[in-house]
Amino acid sequence: MLLPTFVTLVAVIVLATLLPLLRCTGWWIRDLDFPRLQLAVLSLVVLAGQFAFLDWRDSPFYLLLLANAACLAYQAWWILPYTKAYPHEVKAAVVADSHRQFRILTANVLMPNRNTEGLIALIREHQPDIFVTLETNQWWEDRLDVLERDYPHTLKCPLENLYGMHVYSRFPLEDSAIQFLVEDDIPSMHTLVVLPSGHKVRMHFVHPTPPSPTEHMESTQRDAELLVVAKSVAEAGLETPVIVAGDLNDVAWSTTTRLFRKISGLLDPRIGRGMFNTFHAGYWFARWPLDHLFHSEHFTLSFIRRLPSFGSDHFPMLVELTYDSARGAGQEGLVADEEDHALAEEKIAAEDVTVDDVHEPQP
Structure with missing residues (x-):
């Protein structure tokens, strides 16, 4: 029966x-x-x-x-x-030099959400050195600007289409650019962050559109944006410290995100530590890791945390890294083969974008 x-x-x-x-x-x-x-x-x-x-x-x-x-x-x-059953891809930090440690908080705020005080409270509690907000419009910008006394270095792109983006930093930002790489109304931010130690870190913050019946019927826009940034990072060479972060609208274990990691050569601090599912905050049974931070081998990990909900459909993520190129030199991520490179080229060619379009902050 x-x-x-x-x-x-x-x-x-x-x-x-x-x-x-x-x-x-x-x-x-x-x-x-x-x-x-x-x-x-x-x-x-x-x-x-x-x-x-x-x-x-x-x-x-x-x-x-x-x-x-x-x-x-x-x-x-x-x-x-x-899962914790797997070896760590990124080593635990051992250096206690505060000048080489820094925290990055990323938060997709959900534009209609009005709990700005909830996010501001998290920022004041956890004291990130850089925080990145996604889906922030002018209404959100007006309220987050109360933090500018502590975060005087900013990049701002308020939009009403659920793809606004803001960066607030304690540290100086150099050679910055706000770009619309694949779609005319979908921004990405590219900048050089100067750490208190004097080291300069190239950072890219992205939020490509997802494949869905309400956005795009295909994943070509998302895939092309991620992979063109990946190729740009790869071309920068092993000597350049790099971080890529944001809401990728893709899960950590997808073929596209794995391809991004292979092409860019960047490491995922979640490997061996947990999924850190950030979406959907309202449904425990349907959650996925959509908010990411990848980095080059120059960094080791102090900690990675998913922070409490503040009314958005995403949980914020907080990551503390340590610039320690000597300890990090032996770290290895995924490696691309010829087929991976060919697939990346194919996906990038599906959209009107090239690697040369990506702003590459220069130290």
Whole structure:
């Protein structure tokens, strides 16, 4: 009696597992990159149900078991690096020199959200040296400007389209630019941050649009923006300290984000430490890591935290890094092969943007 139910469930799991293997950029395909954790949990529950309720003597039992177990193993392969069972990609910081330590807070505020005091309280409590806000319009800017006494160095691009962006910094910003790389109303920010130690760090803050029926039917805009920044970072060379942060509208374990990491050579401090799911703050059962910070091997990690909600659909993220190029020199991330480079070129070519369009702050 229950066999048709299990056949249907396993068929759904198999389909949701196989479809993302396609290079199709349609939103309904690419969005299946997101719920790998949820699919793994569903697969595990169905697997337990198969043992509990199906007759082991029926031949379909073993076929369903094999298909479901294979899907579970595949989904686990993607998400395992974002658990504490996996080795750290970024070393823990050991240097206690405050001149080389700095905190970055990123927060997608959800533009209609009016709890500015909630975010300001978090900033005053955790004292980031740089904080980046996404979805901030003029209304948000007017209220966040009370922090300018402590954060005198700013980049501001208030917009009413859910893609406004602001950077507030204690440290000087040099050679800064606000760009619209792929779409005329979607900004990104590029700057050189001067640490108290005198080291200069190239930073890129991005918030590309997601593939969805309300935004874009395909992921080409998002993919091209991320990968053109990745190639720009790679061309800067190993000597340049780099950080890329923001709401990528993509999960950490997707093919596009992995490709970004391969092409850029940047490291992910979450590897071996946790998923740090930041969206959706309102639904515990449907959360994914959409807010990211990647960095070059020049840095080690003091800590990474997901901060409490302040009314947005995203949780803020707080990361403290230490500039320690000697200790960080042995750190390795993902490595791109020829196929990866070809795929990146293909995705960038889908939009009217080139690597030369990305502003590259010079020390």
